[in-house]
Each structure stands twice: as structure tokens, then as C-alpha cells.
Amino acid sequence: MKKKKIAPKILWVLSVLTLIFLWAPVILIMVYSFSNNKYGSSWEGFTTKWYVKLITNDQVRDALIRSLIIAGITVVVSTLIGTITAYGLYKFNFKGKQFLRTSILLPIVFPSVVTGSALLVFFTRLVHIPLGYPSIIIAHIVFCSPLAVFIILGRMQRFDWSWEEAALDLGATPFRTFIRVTGPQLLPAIMASAMLIFPWSFDDFVITYFVAGVGSTTLPIYVFSQLRFGATPVINTIGTLFVTITMLGLVLVHFIQKTGKSST
Amino acid sequence: MSGSDKQPAVCLEIRDVVKQFPGVTAVDHINLEIREGEIFSFLGPSGCGKSTLLRIVAGLENQDQGDVLIAGQAVNDLPPYKRDCSTVFQNHALFPHMTVAGNIGFGLVERKVPKAEIKKRVQAKVDLVNLGGMEDRYPHQLSGGQMQRVALARSLVLEPTVLLLDEPLAALDRKLRKEMQVELKRIQREVGTTFLNVTHDQKEALSLSDRIAVMKDGVLLQIGTPNQIYETPRTQFVASFMGASNIFGGSVIDSQDGQLTFKTETGVQVVIPESKDIPDDQITGFSVHPELIDLIQEDAAPERMCTETDVMLPGTVKEVFYLGDFSEMSVMIDDTDIILTVFMTRGWSGPNMKMSQGERVIAQWSGDNMNLLVG
Numbered sequence: 072m073k074k075k076k077i078a079p080k081i082l083w084v085l086s087v088l089t090l091i092f093l094w095a096p097v098i099l100i101m102v103y104s105f106s107n108n109k110y111g112s113s114w115e116g117f118t119t120k121w122y123v124k125l126i127t128n129d130q131v132r133d134a135l136i137r138s139l140i141i142a143g144i145t146v147v148v149s150t151l152i153g154t155i156t157a158y159g160l161y162k163f164n165f166k167g168k169q170f171l172r173t174s175i176l177l178p179i180v181f182p183s184v185v186t187g188s189a190l191l192v193f194f195t196r197l198v199h200i201p202l203g204y205p206s207i208i209i210a211h212i213v214f215c216s217p218l219a220v221f222i223i224l225g226r227m228q229r230f231d232w233s234w235e236e237a238a239l240d241l242g243a244t245p246f247r248t249f250i251r252v253t254g255p256q257l258l259p260a261i262m263a264s265a266m267l268i269f270p271w272s273f274d275d276f277v278i279t280y281f282v283a284g285v286g287s288t289t290l291p292i293y294v295f296s297q298l299r300f301g302a303t304p305v306i307n308t309i310g311t312l313f314v315t316i317t318m319l320g321l322v323l324v325h326f327i328q329k330t331g332k333s334s335t
Numbered sequence: 336m337s338g339s340d341k342q343p344a345v346c347l348e349i350r351d352v353v354k355q356f357p358g359v360t361a362v363d364h365i366n367l368e369i370r371e372g373e374i375f376s377f378l379g380p381s382g383c384g385k386s387t388l389l390r391i392v393a394g395l396e397n398q399d400q401g402d403v404l405i406a407g408q409a410v411n412d413l414p415p416y417k418r419d420c421s422t423v424f425q426n427h428a429l430f431p432h433m434t435v436a437g438n439i440g441f442g443l444v445e446r447k448v449p450k451a452e453i454k455k456r457v458q459a460k461v462d463l464v465n466l467g468g469m470e471d472r473y474p475h476q477l478s479g480g481q482m483q484r485v486a487l488a489r490s491l492v493l494e495p496t497v498l499l500l501d502e503p504l505a506a507l508d509r510k511l512r513k514e515m516q517v518e519l520k521r522i523q524r525e526v527g528t529t530f531l532n533v534t535h536d537q538k539e540a541l542s543l544s545d546r547i548a549v550m551k552d553g554v555l556l557q558i559g560t561p562n563q564i565y566e567t568p569r570t571q572f573v574a575s576f577m578g579a580s581n582i583f584g585g586s587v588i589d590s591q592d593g594q595l596t597f598k599t600e601t602g603v604q605v606v607i608p609e610s611k612d613i614p615d616d617q618i619t620g621f622s623v624h625p626e627l628i629d630l631i632q633e634d635a636a637p638e639r640m641c642t643e644t645d646v647m648l649p650g651t652v653k654e655v656f657y658l659g660d661f662s663e664m665s666v667m668i669d670d671t672d673i674i675l676t677v678f679m680t681r682g683w684s685g686p687n688m689k690m691s692q693g694e695r696v697i698a699q700w701s702g703d704n705m706n707l708l709v710g
Contacts (some may be wrong), residue, residue: 234397237428239415241442241489252443255432 080188097314104307107277111214111304121304127313128305136292141204141289144213146265149272152212153219154261158253160220161227174219178214186214187281194282202284211272212284218271219264226260259327345407346529347392347497354387355551359648361387362398363553374523374530376540378564378577379550384537385533388550389499390447392531396658406496416445420497421490425505429474435485436470442493446525459487463522480534482509484518491526500532504539505538516543537577541565549573566624574622579706580676581628584620597621601671605646608702613709620708625678629705630664633695641702645701650675652694664690666698 106123107115125131160172178186190210194200200209234256238248276291283292294309347369354362361384377385389694390396392403394415402409410418421442429438436457442454461470464484474482485505489499503519504512516539523530540547541561548558549572557564557573568574568683574582583603589596593609597618607621631647651675655666661680668675675698679690690696 088500137438231426231428233424233426233428234430237422237424237430238441240393240395240422242416242445243441244414244416244445246444252430 072140088093092134098312100307100310101288102313104304104311106304106307108224110305111303121308122295125305125308128289130293131290131305131309134151134288134290137287138273138290141207141211142269144208144216146268148208148212149215149268150219150261150265152216153223154257156216156220157223157227158249161224173218173327177217179217183277184281189279190278191281202282204289205288206284207289208280210278211275214275214278215268215271219261222264222267223260227284229302231254262327263324266320266327269296270320274313339340343373345369346371347531348402348403348404348407349388349392350390350404352388352398352403354384354398355394355611361551362391364401365553365555367548367555369531370685371529372527373545374520374532374543376532376534376544376547378534378540378551378576379548381535383550385535385550385552386501387553389422389501389531389533392497393420393499394418395422409695419495420502421493421495421500421579422499423486423503425481425488425502425507427474427486429482429485429489431474434471434473435466435477436484438474439488441489446493454490457488460492463491464488464518464524465616479507480515485513487519491522491528494597495528496515497529497531498595500530502535505640506537506608512539519543527704548640549576551576555665560601567706568622569708571622571708572710574706574708579622579624581625582620582622583673587615587618590615599671599673601673603648603668603671603673607646607705607707610707613707617709619674619710621705623705623706625663626661627678627679628675628677628698628700630666630677630679630690630696630698632690633697645699646705647697647699648675649695649697652690652692652696655690655692666696668696668698 077153102114103111104115105121106113107118111121141308156175159166187210190206190213194202194206194209200206230253234252235248240250243251253261274291275297279289280292280295285288288296288315290309294306297303297306345368347367349365349367352362352365352469363384365388369570377383377388387396391398392405394410394413394417398411402411404410405419405569422708429587433441437459440457448456452603466481466484466488469477471480471567474485483506487503500519504515506685507515518528520543522651529646531545532540534543541564544561545565546558546560549556549564549568551572558571559567564573568577568579571582571584583597583599583605585597585599587595588598588604589702590609595607595609595615595618597605597607599605599620605621609615610618630652644681649668650668653667656663661678662681665678666675667673677698
């Protein structure tokens with residue numbers, strides 16, 4: 072009888088430890104980003120001067136803007152590709168469909184190092200795409216579109232396709248049907264994938280590092296380069312920004328999915 | 336084109352249409368003509384191909400063979416959005432992100448009708464289906480019956496040549512179904528549009544339709560008015576599907592003076608009047624509706640008048656189901672395994688309605704009330 076009581080307790084302790092293990096470093100960074108300590112590694116009173124430094128640092132600002140532009144374009148193009156691909160995979164039957172569907176997963180499951188180096192070789196030796204914005208954006212689209220495909224495909228499997236038939240029957244062409252009926256119904260899933268893709272693209276380091284070339288420093292790469300000179304408190308503020316943006320994205324996804332459910 | 340003034344013009348024609356799905360022929364060489372302004376029903380059990388046929392007319396499914404003509408024009412190669420017909424789907428298929436008015440106006444927007452006119456025409460249809468005041472509601476705020484009305488208005492507002500109804504009442508509960516049936520008839524009378532209805536409910540088909548086509552396994556078994564289909568089914572399947580519980584297979588063994596001697600598979604011999612429509616050797620059975628059979632207590636029998644063509648079979652009451660307005664009795668005919676189903680209504684049968692189990696009776700019906708079957 073005693074053993075039975077102990078098991079849930081162990082599980083509880085383990086869960087708490089895991090949560091602490093997951094969250095402690097993140098929370099520490101967020102706390103130290105407001106600390107007066109000049110190495111950002113202990114608490115010496117509250118300050119916002121590192122945030123001021125962050126904003127006035129040109130390199131950081133350039134990297135941030137670059138990352139935002141890349142993530143923005145990646146989100147738009149990836150969700151577009153994802154929507155079209157998911158639609159095709161769901162609606163049409165063709166030879167090799169199952170293979171294509173599985174192979175789309177590859178960029179997600181492959182180690183980033185492999186994808187990154189493969190893309191670099193591809194860009195420099197085969198298709199000669201200039202390293203910088205073009206190469207980074209293409210690389211991001213490569214590993215972000217599959218995510219959109221699978222989120223939107225999941226929504227399509229719960230979709231009432233008689234809406235589409237009704238629209239066709241009422242005189243809408245297939246294109247108009249997509250614009251007026253199918254698209255709006257898929258919008259929650261499209262938005263959800265956009266919200267997940269944004270931090271994916273914004274945070275990516277490994278693949279970006281391979282294909283960035285010289286002079287196209289994104290924010291994660293900037294952070295990494297700064298670490299070589301030892302951790303500075305500005306890094307803590309960037310970390311806090313990353314966490315906040317990502318969390319905001321996830322919260323938005325949560326709400327979008329909630330409203331999406333209640334409307335159908 | 337002369338001499339056809341009596342009958343309204345044909346507005347939908349189905350010519351030798353075949354549709355095959357892997358392993359099954361859903362629609363098997365069907366020919367049909369549906370006239371302007373009638374309510375025509377495809378009736379049959381699920382999987383008989385009736386919905387597939389409807390979808391072929393709508394253009395949502397392509398036939399393998401044959402032609403569909405709407406208002407005399409072949410529409411085989413036209414996609415659904417170019418056909419002059421509109422469908423009311425079983426699950427309504429209302430657009431969840433559009434209001435009632437938005438749903439009803441959907442097709443008009445696609446036809447680039449000016450906004451002011453859309454508003455006017457939508458309002459007219461909202462009034463027609465009694466949805467006044469609900470224009471700004473969303474489908475999830477409506478009841479099943481109201482959604483059905485929106486779906487109906489959404490199709491009717493386009494003034495199609497044929498309105499296709501795919502089991503429009505199946506999703507509704509019994510009381511609502513009756514109500515919508517009355518509504519459908521009223522609406523059809525008001526707009527005069529041809530209705531092509533698909534249903535598996537024979538009662539619905541009988542009360543709603545001007546003509547019915549009974550289908551089974553992709554084949555058209557019989558076309559006729561509700562009267563014809565109910566009272567003179569041609570085959571065993573149609574007879575049983577329309578609720579004639581007493582069906583006897585067998586053949587004619589003798590014929591004289593306009594009287595046929597019919598022997599059932601279980602050996603009972605019955606004399607039936609000759610039919611002028613069906614040759615003797617094609618008769619494969621007959622059916623009698625339960626409400627046409629009378630039960631007489633055995634000892635009271637001689638007092639009753641009966642003609643030569645009356646069929647009289649002695650038997651025992653096996654089961655009595657009292658249903659209020661009528662009783663359903665099962666009567667086992669002596670020396671056979673035939674169980675007759677008999678309906679005794681309160682008005683006609685009076686005390687006989689309360690016959691009890693085990694009672695000896697004579698089942699009697701007029702030979703004229705027997706319906707001959709050919710398949």
C-alpha cells in the first residue's frame with residue numbers, strides 16, 4: 072500500500088525538477104537582463120541600461136531588422152507554399168503521392184548541419200545563388216514550408232468538403248470557391264502555421280550560419296559571435312526578446328486555434 | 336413538337352446514363368424524363384445509386400456514359416458552376432463564416448448581380464422560407480430546420496431550372512420532417528420550380544411527389560405516380576419497399592373464363608382475376624396490402640357476403656399489436672407457413688380490432704385488390 076502512495080510523489084518531484092531544468096536558465100537570463108552586474112551573471116540591483124545599449128547598438132539593430140525581414144518573407148512564402156501543397160496532397164490522387172508526402176517531412180527530421188551544408192554546396196557550386204538574403208530566405212523556406220503543410224493538412228482532414236461542392240454548385244469557379252469558402256475556412260490553420268514559422272525562422276542558427284555568407288549577420292548569429300568575447304549583459308536582453316517573441320507567438324496560436332474550433 | 340400541349344415540357348432528361356465505381360455499378364443505364372414543374376423523387380434503399388444520379392445531374396460526379404440534358408441542352412461537359420440547376424445538400428453545407436443573408440446571396444454575387452438587386456432578391460427568398468429577422472445570424476445560431484430553409488433559399492434565389500434535393504429531410508427529427516414536407520410542397524407551388532428529390536423514405540416520397548422512380552442497385556425498377564407505385568408495384572422489391580407486407584411468389588397453373596388459378600411457392604391455391612396487362616406466364620407472384628385484408632371470426636363467416644373472386648383463407652391470430660388508430664395482426668394461414676399481416680382500423684373493423692391471440696379467423700380479401708407481380 073505504501074508503494075502506491077510513493078509513485079505519484081516521485082512523478083510529481085520529477086515533473087517539477089524537469090520544469091526547473093527547462094525553465095531555470097531562461098528565467099535566469101530574463102532576470103539578469105535587468106541586473107546591474109557588468110557581466111550579466113549575478114544580481115546587483117535593477118537597471119534597464121542594457122536595453123538602452125541594445126537599442127543604440129547599430130550592429131544589433133541591423134541584425135534584428137535583417138532577422139525580421141527574413142522571418143517575415145519566410146512566413147508569407149512558406150504558408151503560401153504550405154497551403155497550396157496541402158491542398159494538392161489532400162484533394163488530388165496521383166502516383167507517388169504517399170512518397171511525396173513523406174519526403175516533405177525530410178527537412179524537418181534531417182539534422183540541421185546536414186541540411187545547412189547541403190544547401191551551401193547547392194547554392195555555391197550548382198545554382199549560384201548569392202549568399203546573403205536570397206540564400207538565407209530560400210534555406211528558411213526549405214525547412215519552414217513542411218511545417219505549414221502538415222498543420223494545414225491536419226485542418227483539411229477535419230474540413231467539411233461539402234462546403235466546396237456547395238460553392239461550385241452555386242456558381243463559383245474553383246478559384247472563386249477557394250477565395251470565398253475554402254480559404255477563409257483554412258485561415259485559422261494558415262495563421263497558426265505562420266505563428267509557428269515566425270519564431271522558427273527568427274531563431275534559426277545552424278542552417279543560417281552555413282548559408283549566410285559574409286556581412287549578413289542575423290540576430291542569432293550576432294549573439295553567437297558576441298559570445299566569443301564572453302557573455303555581455305546585452306546578450307541577456309536579446310535572449311529575453313527571443314523568449315518573449317516566441318511566447319507571444321505560441322499564445323497567439325493558442326487563441327487562434329480556440330476561435331477556429333468554436334466557429335466550426 | 337405538335338400534340339405535346341397537354342403535358343408540360345421536359346426540363347430534365349437522363350439518357351442511358353451509366354456510372355461505375357470500383358467494383359460496383361452505381362447507375363446502370365438509366366433513362367428518365369422529368370417534366371417542368373413536377374416534384375419527382377428517386378426512391379430507394381441506401382446504396383441504390385439515387386444520390387450518385389443526382390450528383391451526376393448536378394455535375395459533381397461525371398457519368399461514364401450517357402447524356403444529361405437540362406432544358407433540352409446537353410450539359411455533359413459543363414462543370415457544376417455552369418449548370419442551370421442547384422442542389423440542397425443533406426447536411427445543408429451552409430458556409431459557417433457567412434450570415435444567413437450572405438449564404439443566400441452567395442450565388443448572386445458569383446453571377447455579378449448588382450448589390451441592391453441582391454438585397455432585394457435575398458429578402459424575397461428570406462420571406463418565402465419564413466426566415467424574416469434572421470438575416471444576420473450565423474449558421475451555428477440556427478436550428479436544423481432553419482438551416483434547411485437557408486439551404487433551400489440559397490438555391491432557389493438563383494431560379495434554377497431544376498432544384499435538386501439530396502435527402503433534404505433525413506437529418507431532421509420526425510416532427511420537423513413532417514413540417515418541412517408541408518413547407519416544401521407550399522414553396523414548390525409558389526415558385527413552380529421543378530424539384531428532383533432523393534429519399535429513402537417511402538412515406539416522404541408518397542406524400543411529396545408527383546412522380547416517383549424506385550431504384551435498386553443502380554437500376555430503375557418502376558416509375559409512376561405515388562398511387563401507381565403504392566397500389567400496383569410491379570416487382571417483389573417495389574412491393575415490399577412500399578410496405579406491402581404480404582407478398583407471395585408462385586406461378587399460374589390454370590386459366591379459364593377469365594380466372595387464373597395461382598399456386599404459391601408454399602402450395603396454397605388462389606383464384607385471381609385475369610389481368611389484361613400481363614400475360615399469364617409472366618406472373619411471378621402477387622401482393623396484398625395489409626389494410627385491404629379483412630378478418631372475420633370463423634363462426635361468423637357464413638353470414639358475410641362474398642363473391643367468387645374473393646380469397647378466403649382460414650387461419651389463427653398469432654400476434655396482435657395494438658397501435659391506437661389501427662391494430663396490426665399476424666395471422667398464420669392453416670397448413671402453410673404463410674404469415675399474413677393485416678391492419679384493422681378502428682373505424683372499419685370496430686370490435687374485430689380487439690381480436691385476441693389464438694383466435695380462429697378467416698382472412699378475406701377481394702380478388703380485385705390483389706396486385707400481380709412480374710419480378
